Amino acid sequence: METLKAQKKEQKKEAGMRITGAEAIIHCLLAEGVDLIYGYPGGAIMPVYDELYKFQDRLTHILTRHEQGATHAAQGFARVTGKVGVAMATSGPGATNLVTGLADAQIDSTPIVCITGQVPRHLLGSDAFQETDIVGISTPVTKWNYQITKADEIPEIMAKAFYIAKSGRPGPVLIDITKNAQFDELDFAYEKCSGVRSYKPVPKPNMEAITAAAALINAAKKPYIVWGQGIILGEAEEELKAFVEKAGIPAAWTIMGESALPTDHPLNVGMVGMHGNYGPNVLTNECDVLIAIGMRFDDRVTGNLDTYAKQAKVIHFEIDPAEVGKNVKPDIALLGNCKETLSLLLPLIKENEHKEWKAEFDKKHKEEFEAVIKNDLHPTKPGLTMGEVIEQINEASKHEAVIVTDVGQHQMIACRYAKFKKSKSNITSGGLGTMGFALPAAIGAKMGAMDREVVAIIGDGGYQMTIQELGVIFQHNVPVKIVVLNNDHLGMVRQWQELFFESRYASTVMTNPDFVKIAEGYHIKSRRVEKRTDLKDAVQEMIASKDPYFLEVRVEKEDNVFPMIPSGASVADIRLK
Amino acid sequence: MTSSKDTMEKQWYTISVYSENNVGLLNRISGIFLKRHINIESLNVSKSEIENVSKFTIVIYTTEDWTRKIVNQIEKQIEVIKAFYHTDEETIFQESALFKIASHLLFDERQIQNIIKESKSQIVTVNREFFVLAKTGRRHEIDEMHDALEPYGIMQFVRSGRITVTKATMPISEILAEFQD
């Protein structure tokens, strides 16, 4: 009987595919190559979940423990694979719980598609149970959004959603689908979207501008490259490396661009920005040509704009025309995908070396090493530092791990000291600074790259914002490694209170639970380290584990992250202490 | 190099946006102004010279630097085909206004007839209770007419958003044709 029914259904499909909207959504996902999604069910999305049940052999749905976790997991997946991540939720509270992840994906240009259920069309606007205007709410935090109210809109809109999320400067798309559109039938046929007439995802490169840029670069005495995530999103790592090497130009990264060039590349001079390296910040104001590639001059990178690189000619490689001149007015803008513009530029670049100029970076590095790095990585005080934990992870994972960080001091320390060999290996919430990002993002990253070691570095504060996602790690045995650097404080805020609010620690001291016991409650192997002598062994045990592993490291309670550009100050005024 | 700074003078700019006809787009576009605390002085949405393409005409008073950034953000929206900005000198623009006035004034106040004549406005309708004057022109002409009529009592007044055509071309058909190939 059952098989007969199934057979009939298959036949019906072949003869024109008359299916429900809910089933159509599954077919759209499959047609886009999606085999893994994250989400949380509820009334308004139940028809789709019913189809997920039927298609579970081809499409895995992971039940996160909160919809925010679903968005961050989809982001982690997208960031590590370069593919579109997918999250699903019900209407009302399910939908509003997606907002933080959408905003994070919007500001960090991460391609995700979020699908929400909505009350039936005839109830729209009636304040029905769990009705919320998610299209209105999500408008400022999505690249595009749309409400589907008729089943036959589904294939075209879904195709458009994936195309828009991934093309050009990527970003989040939200598709809200009323319940009637999930129940109603349509004649299903799917065609991938190859263009939208009002949308130009990638501007055409301008050869004249490229030639002018090459002349400027070839004549420069102190050229300096700062690259961002555009290199990773454009998969231009090889082109960047070739350019850096041919022109012999020192190159620094924003945290979103980290890992695009191996850490130990001789011309990789480190990190720019508020807690970046000393040389890369100070020398921004001494270079003669600043070559910004796939970065957007965020205020955390530039400090005070009025004193940022005023002496330099600026060349800006950018895919999004709205970013050109938004914060820093370039002398030459090179619009287009940087993979293409870099390829066009490269033949025009003269082979060169800038030894003396590079030596200035080395000199500044020595100063920073003496003043900061030495104490971070090889401390002589009894308390453990965050830096030495990162150093142990580097060693144990042989620079091969994907490092996922949350937000705060540990994030800055991890970005400063983690070492990378491969691109797409540093996953962090850069633009929004979303505490709670790391644990779910690490789940998505691991599931997107099962062959890689994925280590989440999290503060004791942010950990407790999405700690419930341990349930996913336990249920699906996702072998992520979780490191909580516990300082019993909201460390980064405490640091600011110490430096700028005369140590008035307003609501930054935390009485924490027994994190090891919590992990044990989820049957996750776990260990706590309080002494330096145990650290190496614990980290090695964690990395060697085939299963998920939780490691709590009790670090110094009141350490500060340096160097630091106080907010509003110039990159040249970065403080070493 | 220079960093962006509001060094430029503020003046009136008209932003013309050609877009797909989409319900959510007005919300998206107004959000761009909201986010930057820039007041929309006037907004008009209509069809354009191209079938199925809508046109927003938005007037703001700000610097060119801000105007350019806003236009870039507008143009970035998926359903926006193209956005332009122009100064008053670069455009031909008009606004329309309607004045509803008590009918007896037409006979009791001789001056009103002069105002109608001088302002080159039209009487749209007259009945026992009221008559309606329509005036199309520059903002200051409408303001002058308003000031002239005000002492006699205006029952209702409304002025439309600015509508604008530009002296230079706005080559939308070419942009759409480019997509076709």
Ligand SMILES: Cc1ncc(C[n+]2csc(CCOP(=O)(O)OP(=O)(O)O)c2C)c(N)n1
């Ligand atoms: C959701 C959210 N709320 C508040 C903040 C502000 N904030 C930035 S860093 C920080 C402290 C983080 O503390 P913890 O997670 O313990 O990490 P630590 O700085 O100690 O490494 C806070 C509260 C934020 N970034 N995100």
